[in-house]
Amino acid sequence: MKTSNEAQKITELESFSPLESLKKPANDSEPNYCNGAEILIHTLKDLKVDTIFGYPGGAVLPVYDALFDCLDINHVLIRHEQAGTHAADGYSRATGKPGVVLATSGPGGTNTVTGIATAAMDSIPLVVLTGQVPTSVIGNDAFQEADIVGITRPITKHNYLVRDVNELESALREAFHIATSGRPGPVLVDLPKDMLNTKGRYYGTKNIQIPSYQPVIHGHHTQISKAAELLSNAKRPLIYAGGGIILGEAWEELTAMAERHNIPVTTTLMGLGGFPETKSQSLGMLGMHGTWYANMAMTECDVLLAVGARFDDRVTGRLSGFSPNSRKIHIDIDPSCIGKNVHTDVPIVGDVKNIIPMLDKKIKKPAIDEWWSTIKSWRKDHPLVVPRADDKIYPQHMVKMISEITHGNAIVVTDVGQHQMWAAQHYQYNHPRSWISSGGLGTMGYGFPAAIGAALACPERDVICITGDGGFQMSSYELATAVEYKIPVKIALMNNACLGMVRQWQQLFYNKRYSSSVFGSNNPDFVKMAECYGAKGFRATTPAEMRDVLEKAMKIDDGPVMMDFRVVEHENCYPMVPSGAALNEMVESDEEAGR
Amino acid sequence: MSKQTATIPDTDFKHTLSVLLKHNLNSFSRIIQIFSGKGFEIDSITFASEADPGMARITLTTYGDEKTVEQITKHMHNVIDVVKVTDLTHKKFIERELALIKVSSSKAGRTEIMLIAQAFNAKVIDLSQDKLSLEVSGNRDKIDALIEVLRPFGISSIARTGSVAMKREFKGVA
Numbered sequence: 001m002k003t004s005n006e007a008q009k010i011t012e013l014e015s016f017s018p019l020e021s022l023k024k025p026a027n028d029s030e031p032n033y034c035n036g037a038e039i040l041i042h043t044l045k046d047l048k049v050d051t052i053f054g055y056p057g058g059a060v061l062p063v064y065d066a067l068f069d070c071l072d073i074n075h076v077l078i079r080h081e082q083a084g085t086h087a088a089d090g091y092s093r094a095t096g097k098p099g100v101v102l103a104t105s106g107p108g109g110t111n112t113v114t115g116i117a118t119a120a121m122d123s124i125p126l127v128v129l130t131g132q133v134p135t136s137v138i139g140n141d142a143f144q145e146a147d148i149v150g151i152t153r154p155i156t157k158h159n160y161l162v163r164d165v166n167e168l169e170s171a172l173r174e175a176f177h178i179a180t181s182g183r184p185g186p187v188l189v190d191l192p193k194d195m196l197n198t199k200g201r202y203y204g205t206k207n208i209q210i211p212s213y214q215p216v217i218h219g220h221h222t223q224i225s226k227a228a229e230l231l232s233n234a235k236r237p238l239i240y241a242g243g244g245i246i247l248g249e250a251w252e253e254l255t256a257m258a259e260r261h262n263i264p265v266t267t268t269l270m271g272l273g274g275f276p277e278t279k280s281q282s283l284g285m286l287g288m289h290g291t292w293y294a295n296m297a298m299t300e301c302d303v304l305l306a307v308g309a310r311f312d313d314r315v316t317g318r319l320s321g322f323s324p325n326s327r328k329i330h331i332d333i334d335p336s337c338i339g340k341n342v343h344t345d346v347p348i349v350g351d352v353k354n355i356i357p358m359l360d361k362k363i364k365k366p367a368i369d370e371w372w373s374t375i376k377s378w379r380k381d382h383p384l385v386v387p388r389a390d391d392k393i394y395p396q397h398m399v400k401m402i403s404e405i406t407h408g409n410a411i412v413v414t415d416v417g418q419h420q421m422w423a424a425q426h427y428q429y430n431h432p433r434s435w436i437s438s439g440g441l442g443t444m445g446y447g448f449p450a451a452i453g454a455a456l457a458c459p460e461r462d463v464i465c466i467t468g469d470g471g472f473q474m475s476s477y478e479l480a481t482a483v484e485y486k487i488p489v490k491i492a493l494m495n496n497a498c499l500g501m502v503r504q505w506q507q508l509f510y511n512k513r514y515s516s517s518v519f520g521s522n523n524p525d526f527v528k529m530a531e532c533y534g535a536k537g538f539r540a541t542t543p544a545e546m547r548d549v550l551e552k553a554m555k556i557d558d559g560p561v562m563m564d565f566r567v568v569e570h571e572n573c574y575p576m577v578p579s580g581a582a583l584n585e586m587v588e589s590d591e592e593a594g595r
Numbered sequence: 596m597s598k599q600t601a602t603i604p605d606t607d608f609k610h611t612l613s614v615l616l617k618h619n620l621n622s623f624s625r626i627i628q629i630f631s632g633k634g635f636e637i638d639s640i641t642f643a644s645e646a647d648p649g650m651a652r653i654t655l656t657t658y659g660d661e662k663t664v665e666q667i668t669k670h671m672h673n674v675i676d677v678v679k680v681t682d683l684t685h686k687k688f689i690e691r692e693l694a695l696i697k698v699s700s701s702k703a704g705r706t707e708i709m710l711i712a713q714a715f716n717a718k719v720i721d722l723s724q725d726k727l728s729l730e731v732s733g734n735r736d737k738i739d740a741l742i743e744v745l746r747p748f749g750i751s752s753i754a755r756t757g758s759v760a761m762k763r764e765f766k767g768v769a
Binding site: 149150153154157158159161178210211212213334335336339340 | 616617621624625628632662665666669670672673675676677678
């Protein structure tokens with residue numbers, strides 16, 4: 001309820017016409033004197049922002065009005081702010097540039113929350129711009145008011161409420177700097193409507209100074225020497241590479257170091273593509289659904305080099321059984337990641353891109369033939385299994401076929417669950433920025449919008465969204481966006497008519513009591529769904545049909561394609577480290593898991 | 596409290612942290628959030644302006660082993676507006692806390708309370724028929740001791756500021 005006084009205040013503010021201020025510069029000799037919305041656009045242009053994912057609303061009307069005349073920024077009208085945030089996130093993961101989101105106040109802002117948290121967990125640079133009610137009514141429960149700065153505080157690297165138009169430009173420049181430097185992350189800038197309408201000056205000052213924010217870039221020399229000594233004398237060394245390799249763009253340095261010294265490399269879910277899986281040193285992914293040999297190598301190694309990884313519980317398994325005999329070296333740009341879960345013998349804070357070449361130079365190639373023969377025997381005895389049949393599609397086979405048809409060159413974007421793990425295991429990742437997935441937060445509904453963002457960012461690359469029938473339905477409405485902008489995302493729907501990973505856990509640990517995890521015949525017809533949005537839709541139930549559909553779909557470049565692949569419903573994802581078990585206590589089949 | 600000579604135990608141990616940061620509530624909230632969100636403990640916290648305009652100082656005491664406090668310190672460093680975090684615990688430092696203590700006092704007990712106050716260098720700052728309020732400052736132990744001595748008289752309320760602390764300039768051994 002607004003008092004009449006407050007209502008009048010709002011009316012007064014609304015009556016200040018943003019259009020008028022746009023049309024008539026206060027002074028022609030001062031072209032940089034403009035309203036907040038225009039300062040915002042000027043600054044974004046100056047920061048080389050080419051794409052914004054947004055949704056309009058009352059509080060951001062001034063920005064949308066300024067955008068109307070702006071030809072340099074491509075505004076993508078998504079259908080939900082959460083999807084917009086995921087799209088910006090996908091855009092960022094595909095390019096390394098910060099993703100930009102624009103949402104209105106209140107529900108617009110709160111809808112971005114899941115997307116921001118997703119980006120925060122995976123250290124993805126985002127700048128989220130939210131409208132806010134006029135400063136005079138902030139705190140009064142005004143229409144569409146939410147304390148978005150307060151709500152997003154735990155999930156942003158930093159955030160701003162810009163009350164003064166003259167602080168807008170510097171806040172934006174700081175926001176982009178903070179989002180993209182150090183350990184990247186999302187930054188939110190809250191923009192009250194009256195501030196956007198108030199005139200101020202655009203300075204164009206490019207240098208930013210934040211004395212309290214100086215991320216450590218260069219590694220400590222003594223520490224690097226200690227690490228090199230450990231690695232040179234190692235009998236069973238292992239490199240464990242995380243998302244920091246991708247974020248720090250250090251894939252070439254890592255590959256060079258591992259090849260030169262012939263040290264095995266396992267990557268985390270977030271590090272996929274950071275080390276080419278075609279190389280003989282690659283052990284693939286480790287962790288809960290990692291390869292047998294990667295997890296065994298992790299358990300048996302005597303020197304572990306962790307680069308840009310954070311010893312997540314999905315990687316370590318039971319901590320007391322994690323890599324018990326190794327000396328641990330940990331390189332990370334965020335000191336709070338070091339020693340958080342696992343004791344580190346040699347901590348090195350800094351940028352992996354700087355540190356790896358220094359380390360590389362100091363290492364003397366270790367003598368590890370014996371270690372390699374052990375690894376090779378593990379690899380031979382426990383390979384990843386791809387079950388195949390002529391009359392039905394096994395989910396692993398589906399991923400394998402996509403990998404073959406795209407030659408491991410596509411950008412693969414996933415949702416969360418069984419299909420995500422299979423996509424991580426069976427697609428051959430040879431390039432960085434080719435694997436886009438919500439690793440830390442595990443956000444269902446992430447895949448399709450993130451694929452839209454990635455496809456807009458990289459029009460020259462194939463983008464395959466491997467998703468599940470559960471996850472896809474959490475953001476299926478973005479079909480409208482993909483059709484409108486002719487975004488050629490290939491949706492490979494692994495349709496097992498259930499929430500596979502939940503079902504798998506219920507089968508293995510809850511006595512096959514499938515509580516709320518089976519959709520059965522209640523799923524929509526996904527082909528018709530695609531068609532009603534104006535997209536193409538195909539279905540396949542056998543591997544032969546699947547190949548046809550994939551080949552047809554890869555040729556479509558003027559919009560999204562839905563490929564409804566009906567896969568074997570009760571297939572489970574292995575190897576698996578059951579929750580509470582150590583990494584080397586993997587199970588490889590239903591029979592083993594049942595024991 | 597002579598922390599200066601204390602050896603470093605592995606068990607939970609009181610740490611005094613001093614944080615220099617920009618004076619705004621967003622950064623203050625972010626500091627608090629580290630504790631509420633990540634399950635660390637705050638024993639006491641004070642937030643007030645620093646000598647430089649626009650800056651503030653947080654003095655914070657917490658319990659934890661060295662690893663926990665190291666994590667707390669790192670997380671605080673990660674707050675963009677934080678300029679410096681100092682763990683004073685193993686340094687020579689000066690620490691003070693102020694407390695106001697309201698005690699029930701019958702006519703008979705009043706003299707005794709005032710004697711106790713004198714012994715603790717506390718001041719009587721309010722007096723009525725049946726209540727007496729004391730102001731005392733000093734380190735944590737002294738205030739705890741005074742409160743314990745006064746408890747049998749009946750304490751009706753206590754307001755404590757929590758620790759404020761800074762590094763001692765004298766670094767040598769006397």
